[in-house]
């Protein structure tokens with residue numbers, strides 16, 4: 001895919017593997033500075049070696065508010081502006097676990113991390129014209145037909161396969177709802193930053209690592225390559241016709257593979273009262289707002 005993106009400062013979370021690493025390679029090869037925001041020091045350094053001189057590794061565990069604070073401070077000391085934040089880090093079918101903040105791991109990583117990091121970095125995004133936040137979601141966001149609010153910061157242990165699948169689906173819907181709601185709030189506050197959600201279809205990666213069957217599926221030769229998978233991320237990051245608030249998916253019926261195009265989200269994400277409820281619950285619980 002051709003793009004003129006150059007000399008930009010781009011943060012990509014979870015960029016030591018899969019779609020994040022592939023996006024990092026692409027953006028660095030075009031002459032941008034890519035911040036590899038990865039949680040594991042060894043993997044982060046390895047990613048830096050792979051991506052090359054246009055990259056910098058700054059440790060970030062998106063499931064930890066302390067780590068997000070530290071990352072934002074370190075980034076702030078080194079850079080006066082940010083052009084693109086790509087919220088990409090994610091987990092699927094994770095074994096039961098609470099983070100150091102006491103939050104369920106999939107909820108913390110897939111949703112809360114997007115929310116916290118975006119809000120922390122808005123002061124830097126404001127310093128750059130045409131800046132944007134890209135929120136990677138999934139076609140799994142379509143599967144939820146009615147929101148079960150028990151999946152918002154669940155107290156209950158997420159242990160059955162059904163619960164693990166449902167929390168993955170819910171957190172992908174929450175990411176999307178957050179992305180749309182953020183755009184509306186940015187406009188309301190006259191903040192010239194765009195918020196765009198996208199999904200990659202289904203592409204080879206390590207996403208299935210926590211469940212043997214998913215691990216096999218995500219390595220199948222019929223799956224799209226990660227190069228194919230990042231098309232929607234690159235489109236969302238570079239397309240000047242996007243005004244913010246869109247969901248970029250793929251131009252095929254099941255959206256597993258294809259070329260990027262703006263698609264309709266799960267109708268639940270279009271219900272403002274639900275988005276407002278999600279935002280309010282997040283702010284009330286974690287005390288950070290735009």
Ligand SMILES: NC(=O)c1ccc[n+]([C@@H]2O[C@H](COP(=O)([O-])OP(=O)(O)OC[C@H]3O[C@@H](n4cnc5c(N)ncnc54)[C@H](OP(=O)(O)O)[C@@H]3O)[C@@H](O)[C@H]2O)c1
Pocket residue numbers: 013014015016017018019020037038039040043060061062063064088089090091109136137138139199200201202203204205206207208229
């Ligand atoms: N591949 C697909 O078909 C597909 C489809 C729909 C949506 N997605 C979404 O795409 C995103 C990228 O997934 P992928 O397919 O590229 O999977 P992947 O190969 O497993 O990559 C996930 C990345 O997220 C990182 N990560 C996980 N928890 C983190 C944390 N707490 N802090 C920082 N980084 C963390 C991982 O780091 P470690 O290596 O240290 O664990 C890894 O770098 C995910 O959000 C996923 O939901 C993927």
